[in-house]
Amino acid sequence: MLGHIASTLKSHDKSVFAHVIVSLQFPLVKLLLTVLTEVAVFISYTLELWQRDIALAQEAGIDGFVLNISPPYDDTTRTQISNAFEAASTTRLGFSLFFSFDYLGSGITWLLNDVIEVLGAFCTNPIYYKLKGAAVVSTFEGTRNTDDWPRIRRSIPSETCFVPDWTSLGPAGVASKLEIIDGAFSWDMWPDGANEITSHSDRAWKDALGPTKTFMMGVSPWFYTRLPAYGKAWVWRGDSTWHTRWQQIAELQPSLVQIVSWNDYGESHYIGPIHEEGIPSATGADARPYVKNMPHDCWRMLLPFYIAQYKNGGIPPPIEKEILVFWYRLSPAAAGCNSGLTGNNAPSDINLSAHQEFVPPHEVCEDRVFVTVLLQAVATAKVKFEGEGVQNSTAYQVPTAGASHFSVPFKENLGPVTVQVMRNDQVIMYSTGPEITKYPPGGITNYNAWVGGASAS
Numbered sequence: 001m002l003g004h005i006a007s008t009l010k011s012h013d014k015s016v017f018a019h020v021i022v023s024l025q026f027p028l029v030k031l032l033l034t035v036l037t038e039v040a041v042f043i044s045y046t047l048e049l050w051q052r053d054i055a056l057a058q059e060a061g062i063d064g065f066v067l068n069i070s071p072p073y074d075d076t077t078r079t080q081i082s083n084a085f086e087a088a089s090t091t092r093l094g095f096s097l098f099f100s101f102d103y104l105g106s107g108i109t110w111l112l113n114d115v116i117e118v119l120g121a122f123c124t125n126p127i128y129y130k131l132k133g134a135a136v137v138s139t140f141e142g143t144r145n146t147d148d149w150p151r152i153r154r155s156i157p158s159e160t161c162f163v164p165d166w167t168s169l170g171p172a173g174v175a176s177k178l179e180i181i182d183g184a185f186s187w188d189m190w191p192d193g194a195n196e197i198t199s200h201s202d203r204a205w206k207d208a209l210g211p212t213k214t215f216m217m218g219v220s221p222w223f224y225t226r227l228p229a230y231g232k233a234w235v236w237r238g239d240s241t242w243h244t245r246w247q248q249i250a251e252l253q254p255s256l257v258q259i260v261s262w263n264d265y266g267e268s269h270y271i272g273p274i275h276e277e278g279i280p281s282a283t284g285a286d287a288r289p290y291v292k293n294m295p296h297d298c299w300r301m302l303l304p305f306y307i308a309q310y311k312n313g314g315i316p317p318p319i320e321k322e323i324l325v326f327w328y329r330l331s332p333a334a335a336g337c338n339s340g341l342t343g344n345n346a347p348s349d350i351n352l353s354a355h356q357e358f359v360p361p362h363e364v365c366e367d368r369v370f371v372t373v374l375l376q377a378v379a380t381a382k383v384k385f386e387g388e389g390v391q392n393s394t395a396y397q398v399p400t401a402g403a404s405h406f407s408v409p410f411k412e413n414l415g416p417v418t419v420q421v422m423r424n425d426q427v428i429m430y431s432t433g434p435e436i437t438k439y440p441p442g443g444i445t446n447y448n449a450w451v452g453g454a455s456a457s
Contacts, residue, residue, distance in 0.1 A: 014253070014254075014255065014256070014257070014310060014311045015063040015064065015096075015129070015256055015257070016061065016062055016063050016256075016257045016258075016259065016303075016307050016310070017062065017063060017064045017065060017066045017096075017098070017129075017256065017257070017258050017259065018057055018062050018064075018065055018066065018258075018259045018261065018262040018271070018272070019065075019066045019068055019100070019258055019259060019260045019261040019262060019264070020053075020065045020066060020067055020068060020084075020261070020262045020263055021068050021261065021262075021263055021264050021278075022067050022068060022069050022077060022080050022081065022084070023069065023070065023076055023077050023080065044277045045080060045083065045275075046083075047083050047086060047087055049275075050083050050084055050086075050087035050088075051087045051090060051091055053262070053272055053273070054087055054088055054091045054095055055091060055092075056272065056273070056300070057095070057262070057272075058091065058092055058094075058095055059300075060300040060301075060303040060304060060307075061303050061304040061307040061308065062259070062303065062307070063094070063095070063096060064088075064095055064096035064097055064098070064129055065084065065088075065095075065097050065262065066097075066098060066099075066100045066138065066258055067081065067084060067097055067098070067099050067100065068100045068102050068105070068140060069081070069099060069100070069101060069102060069118070070101075070102035070103075070105035070106040070110075071106055071108050071109065071110050071111065071114065072106075072108070072114070073111075073114040073117065073118060081118075081122065084097055085097060085122065085125055085127050085128075088127045089126075089127055095127070096127060096128065096129035096130075097127055097128060097129060098128060098129040098135065098136045098137065098138065099118060099119070099122070099137055099138070100138040100139060100140055100165070101115060101118075101137075101138075101139045101140070101142065102139070102140040102141075103139060103140060103141045103142030103144075103145060104140055104141045104142075105140065109142070109144065109145060110142070110145065112145075112148045112151065112152060115148070115152050116152055116155045116156060119135070119137065119152070119156045119158075119160075120155070120156050120157060123135040123137075123156055123157070123158040123160070124157055124158050130161075131161045131214065131255075131256075132161070133159060134158070134159040134160055134161040134182075135156075135158045135159070135160050135161065136160075136161045136163060136256075137160050137161070137162050137163070137164075138162075138163050138164055138165060138185055138216070139164040139165055139166070140165050140187075141165060141166065141167070141168060142164065142166070143166050143168055143169055143173075146166070146177060146180065149162060149164075149180055149181075150180055160182075161182045161183070161214065162180070162181050162182050162183075163181070163182060163183040163184060163185055163214055163216050163256070164181060164184060164185065165184070165185040165186070165187050166184065167185075167186055167187040167188060171201075171204045171205050171207070171208035172208065174205075174208055174209070175208040175209075178209070178210070178213065181213070182213060182214055183209060183213040183214030183215055183216060183255070184205060184208075184209055184213070184214075184215065184216070185216035185217075185218065185256075185258060186201060186202060186205045186215075186216075186217065186218060187218060187260075188201040188202070188205075188218070189217075189218035189219055189220045189245065189260060190220060190223050190236035190237065190238075190241065191236065191237050191241070192344065192356060193237075193343065193344055193356075193357070193359040193363075193364060194237065194343070194359055194363045194364050195237070196237070196239075196240065196241075196244060197237075197241045197244055197245055197248070198248075199248040199251070199252055202215075202217055202248065202252055202254070203252070206252070206254075214255045214256065215254045215255055215256075216254060216255065216256040216257070216258055217249055217252065217254035217256070217257050217258070218257075218258050218259075218260055219242075219245040219246060219249060219257060219258070219259055219260070220238075220241070220245070220259070220260040220261070220269045221238055221241060221242035221269055221271065221296070221299050221449075222238035222241075222242075222268050222269045222296075222448070222449055223235065223236040223238060223267055223268060223269055224236075224238075224267070224268040224290065224447040224448050225266055225267045225268065225287075226287070226290060226339070226341060227266050227280060227284075227285040227286075227287060228284050228285065228340065228350045229282060229283065229284030229285040230266075230280075230285050231350060231351065231352030231353070232345075232350065232351060232352070232353075233339075233340055233341045233342065233348070233350040233351060234341060234342045234343065234344060234345045234346065234348075234351060235341060235342075235343055235361050235364055235365060235447045236343075236344065236345075236364065237364050237365065237366075238269075238365075238449060239365065239366050239368070239370060239407070240370055240405060240407065242299060242302070242372075243302075243372050243403070243405040244405075246302075246306040246309070246310070249306075249310050250306075250309045250310050250314040251314055253310070253313065253314065257310065259271065263275065263278060265278060265279045265280065265287050265291045266279070266280045266285075266287045266291075268287075268290065268291070268294075268447075268448045268449070270291075270296055271296050271297070271299045271300055272296075272297075273295075273297060274291060274292070274294075274295060276288075276292070279291050279292070289442070289444070289446070290446045290447070290448045291448065293434075293450075294446075294448045294449065294450050294451075295450070295451060295452075296449070296451045297451070298325050298327075298451045298452055298453030299325065299327075299451055301323050301325050301453050301455070302323065302325055302372055302374070302403075305317060305319070305323075305374050305403060306403075309403075316402050316403065319374050319375060319376045319401065319402065321374075321455050321456065322373070322374060322375050322376055322421070322428065322429060322455065322456035323373065323374040323429075323453065323454075323455050323456075324371070324372075324373050324381075324419060324421055324429050324430070324431065324453055324454045324455070325371070325372050325373075325451065325452070325453040326369060326370060326371045326372070326383075326417075326419045326431070326433070326451075326452055326453065327369075327370050327449045327450060327451040327452070328368065328369040328370065328410065328417060328433070328436065328449065328450060329365065329367070329436075329446065329447060329448070329449060329450070330434060330435070330436055330437060330440070330446060330450060331436060331437050331438070331439060331440040331445060331446070332362075332367050332410075332436075332438070333361060333362035333364075333365040333366075333367055333445065333447070334362035335438065335439050335440060335445060336439055336440040336443050336444055336445035337443050337444050337445065338361055338445060339444055341361055341445075341447070342354075342358050342359075342361065343358065343359035343360055343361040343362075343363060343364035343365075344356035344357060344358060344359050344364070346358035346359070361445070361447065365447055366407070366409075367409060367410055367411060368407040368408060368409050368410060369383050369407060369408045369410055369417055369419070370405070370406075370407045371383065371396070371405065371406055371407065371408070371419055372403065372404070372405045373398060373403070373404050373405075373421060374402070374403050375398055375401050375402065375404065375421070376401055377401050377423065378397075378398055378399060378400060378401065378423075379398050379421050379422060379423040379428070380395055380396070380397055380398065380421070380422045380423070381395070381396045381398055381406070381419065381420070381421050381422075382394070382395045382396070382419070382420050382421075382422065383396075383408040383417065383418075383419050384417070384418040384419075384420070385410060385413035385414065385415055385416075385417060385436070386415045386416045386417075386418060387413065387414040387415030387435075388415060390413075390414075390415075391415075392413050394408045396408070398421075410436055413436065414435065414436050414437060414438055415435050415436065416432055416433065416434060416435045417432065417433045417434075417435075417436065418430060418431070418432040418433075419431060419433075419452075421456075428456045429454040429455060429456045429457075430454060431452045431453060431454040432452075433450055433452045434450060
């Protein structure tokens with residue numbers, strides 16, 4: 001039976017999905033009392049808003065959404081899952097959905113029978129993503145419930161391709177579970193401390209899975225969370241990770257790619273539009289101060305190129321439209337108060353799941369403006385700091401057509417930031433972002449990024 005359950009499903013039809021938080025009930029810790037408080041990101045979402053987000057994702061070249069759902073399986077979650085499937089069925093053909101069962105998000109675990117109910121209701125839906133005819137299913141952790149899955153898979157009306165995220169086990173630990181899985185998704189997509197992201201961990205995961213299992217690789221542009229009541233307040237380096245990680249994906253050619261995330265505002269790695277009702281706002285867990293007016297939509301402008309390069313075996317596609325995207329923080333990393341924040345998920349009075357060494361946050365994050373351009377020919381990019389009474393600029397010669405990434409330190413440079421791209425002494429595209437201030441408003445450093453962009457006419 002296990003040989004049937006853990007089939008050697010392998011797809012060469014590469015697909016890219018975005019991780020969508022449907023609803024969570026976080027453990028809100030107050031003194032010695034733990035209370036569940038609902039943060040239902042899509043609780044107020046209408047069918048029309050689902051359709052809008054799916055259309056935006058398709059425009060960026062994304063193939064589908066991974067629906068992150070946490071227990072309990074209540075009416076709100078049922079309604080929004082149904083809305084998602086209906087919306088996907090009414091948009092352009094080819095957009096798929098599959099589930100990631102979140103075993104950690106709510107502080108309680110998924111009941112085996114509830115997982116069976118969810119999959120039984122949706123895994124045969126034509127919109128549900130199939131890999132060689134098998135319904136793909138994932139998790140966020142759930143390592144205490146690994147023995148549930150053989151029974152779950154026997155109890156649903158479809159063959160499944162089970163690709164869990166059991167990152168806490170590590171590659172060696174997951175290698176001991178190969179008889180009950182068809183692959184794995186690794187949550188290792190941010191660098192440790194003041195370092196750049198590498199693909200060392202991904203190669204270890206691929207080696208542990210072997211040639212017959214599916215590897216789903218993660219990519220994320222940023223990570224900053226300050227939600228003390230949920231036991232989390234740390235920052236990982238984002239900086240150049242969005243560009244660098246996609247180049248690693250192009251090189252490693254995983255079977256599947258998962259973007260983290262579409263709408264996790266509390267961890268600052270959203271690439272979808274900001275839905276204000278979905279921003280965590282509980283006492284002691286209020287992400288609004290670091291999310292409002294900090295759009296990330298322009299990161300999506302680069303996705304059609306990155307995704308095409310990945311699906312084309314790592315070969316860059318032709319540039320159909322020239323694009324400029326840039327991002328930066330709005331004050332120096334060492335300015336203001338950290339208020340208990342750590343660099344890395346390090347031991348503190350706040351972090352409940354700490355497992356890394358402490359690094360000062362201002363060493364993790366670089367005080368730079370990060371720029372990526374997609375160009376049809378060589379050009380000059382200029383970053384201008386337009387502070388009151390002082391204007392400084394730095395020019396960068398883009399040496400070749402295609403995708404180029406660079407960064408410019410802002411140090412003591414303050415004021416609004418303008419990035420422009422010039423060719424033959426003509427400005428072909430430019431954009432201006434909000435000012436960099438010497439100290440953060442309110443005194444608390446915001447480690448989230450503001451993202452802007454432009455395209456050539």
